[in-house]
Amino acid sequence: MKIGIYEIYAVECERFALDGGAMFGTVPKVLWEKTNPADEKNRIEMSARAMLIRNLADGKNILVDTGMGQKWEQKPREMFKISDSYLEANLAKAGVKPDDITDVILTHLHFDHAGGATKLVDGKLVPTFPNATYYVQEANYTWAMSPNAREKASYLKENFTPLMEHGVLKFVNGEQELFPNVHLILSNAHTHAQQLVRVTDGKKSVCYCGDLIPTATHIPLPWVMGYDLYPLEIMAEKKRLLEQAADEHWTLFFEHDPYKDAADVASSDKGIVKNNVFFVN
Numbered sequence: 714m715k716i717g718i719y720e721i722y723a724v725e726c727e728r729f730a731l732d733g734g735a736m737f738g739t740v741p742k743v744l745w746e747k748t749n750p751a752d753e754k755n756r757i758e759m760s761a762r763a764m765l766i767r768n769l770a771d772g773k774n775i776l777v778d779t780g781m782g783q784k785w786e787q788k789p790r791e792m793f794k795i796s797d798s799y800l801e802a803n804l805a806k807a808g809v810k811p812d813d814i815t816d817v818i819l820t821h822l823h824f825d826h827a828g829g830a831t832k833l834v835d836g837k838l839v840p841t842f843p844n845a846t847y848y849v850q851e852a853n854y855t856w857a858m859s860p861n862a863r864e865k866a867s868y869l870k871e872n873f874t875p876l877m878e879h880g881v882l883k884f885v886n887g888e889q890e891l892f893p894n895v896h897l898i899l900s901n902a903h904t905h906a907q908q909l910v911r912v913t914d915g916k917k918s919v920c921y922c923g924d925l926i927p928t929a930t931h932i933p934l935p936w937v938m939g940y941d942l943y944p945l946e947i948m949a950e951k952k953r954l955l956e957q958a959a960d961e962h963w964t965l966f967f968e969h970d971p972y973k974d975a976a977d978v979a980s981s982d983k984g985i986v987k988n989n990v991f992f993v994n
Contacts, residue, residue: 714964717894717914722765722807723966723974726780726829730756730794736927738939748930748972756794760971761825763800764921765807766895766912774809775816775892777910777921778968779829779841784871800829814842818891819849819873820923821907822857823864826968827872838875847876848891850899851884852906863942864904898954900925902947903940909954911963918963919975925950928970929987932978955985 714721733755737745749757761780768775783798801811819827827849832841840847857868876882885891885908888899898909903924910921924940925947926932932955934948941947958965959980966975977988 714919716912716917716919718768718770719894719912720767720769720807721912721919721966722767724763724765724776724800724803724807726761726763726778726782726800726803727798728794728796728971729759729761729781729825731759733757735939737930738937738941738944740936745930745936749928758794758971759825759969760967761829762966762968762970762974763829764910764919764966765804765809767807767809768892773815773892774813775818775895776814776842776845777818778820778826778923779817781825782828782830782832782841782872784828784831784833784838798829811842812844814845816892817842817845817847818897818908818910819847820909820921820968821853821904822849822873823867823904823924824869824872826923828869830872831875838871840876840879840881845881847882848885849873849882850897850906850908851886853904853908854882854884856905867904867940900947900950902943902950903938904942918958918961919966920954920958920963921966921968922954923968925954926965926967928967929965929973929976930970932965932976932985932987934984956980959985 733751751757764777766775781795831838860868890896894913896911900907909923912919937944937947959978964975964977978985979988
């Protein structure tokens with residue numbers, strides 16, 4: 714997709730699996746398994762999909778999120794069915810190497826979003842993208858450093874404290890235009906201070922939905938994850954974003970949908986519904 718001075722690419726990092734009940738909260742399995750079939754352990758397939766934003770004017774290569782990474786020990790690797798990494802190969806399809814990434818926007822610091830931000834080299838944790846500046850909401854970093862008991866297992870410090878130690882992590886505060894026509898949207902219902910990313914040229918936009926709308930199946934307002942801290946608030950956040958997306962003809966980019974990269978949405982008598990769908994190649 715081309716938007717103004719930017720080319721937008723879907724870049725899958727890995728495949729993994731999570732419990733279907735946790736992904737769909739109070740939605741009965743008889744409904745969600747129609748679109749997301751579960752395995753014998755009730756796990757559904759998930760994508761860890763980054764978004765690459767290539768600036769055709771100044772050569773910047775901006776990556777949004779970094780997937781699960783490859784630092785996992787065998788037990789959690791098997792539990793989450795984490796695949797080998799596709800990240801470098803898929804970046805290469807867009808003509809980009811890890812050294813070419815100039816900026817990384819982390820929506821938040823959960824392991825399936827920031828796990829690929831660092832890697833092990835000769836037993837030491839280093840930034841995966843050595844020439845990049847990494848951006849995260851300061852409030853999310855503070856939250857991640859002292860998480861509550863419920864989220865403690867999702868915020869793994871080996872994914873982000875090395876970025877601080879190497880001096881490549883930059884804090885942002887609140888909603889803003891981080892780069893020309895690249896806007897941050899704050900969301901506080903899944904976890905504290907998640908930032909979504911919208912790229913626009915004034916006429917069309919693509920919005921990286923992070924964990925506010927992780928898959929196309931989560932578009933209906935009551936379909937929220939068991940992982941979300943504040944379910945009623947996430948429904949309100951989704952409603953605001955979906956209404957704006959339908960009114961202004963945004964394309965929604967799904968980080969975790971293994972079957973669909975993105976979709977347009979439209980208003981109907983049944984609420985906001987999927988319109989044009991972009992399928993995974």
